[in-house]
Amino acid sequence: MTKIFVRERGQVGKGEGLPRFAVVGVQGSGLKFFQLHLRKSELDEIAEIVNAEVVILTRGTGVDAGEGSGGGKRKKRATGRKRVTS
Secondary structure, eight states, X not given: OEEEEEEEOTTOOTTSSSOOEEEEEEEXXXXXXXXXXXXXXXXXXXXXXXXXXXXXXXXXXSTTTTOOXXXXXXXXXXXSOOOOOO
């Protein structure tokens, strides 16, 4: 059976009008997603049509939960020459 793995997006709350789920991966199908952020109703409809199961991944519960190595804004590097004072 085809499985669609999704996770809830962290920056989106209920009632904000933005899609709450992000597609993480698909197993066992030639199904391709062109929009990676979807609403629950959209996921359910796609899963019903392609006879798939939607698997909602849970967030970690450990000490480092939510502290991934990626994401966020990059810190700007200092550019130019250093000032030399005498």
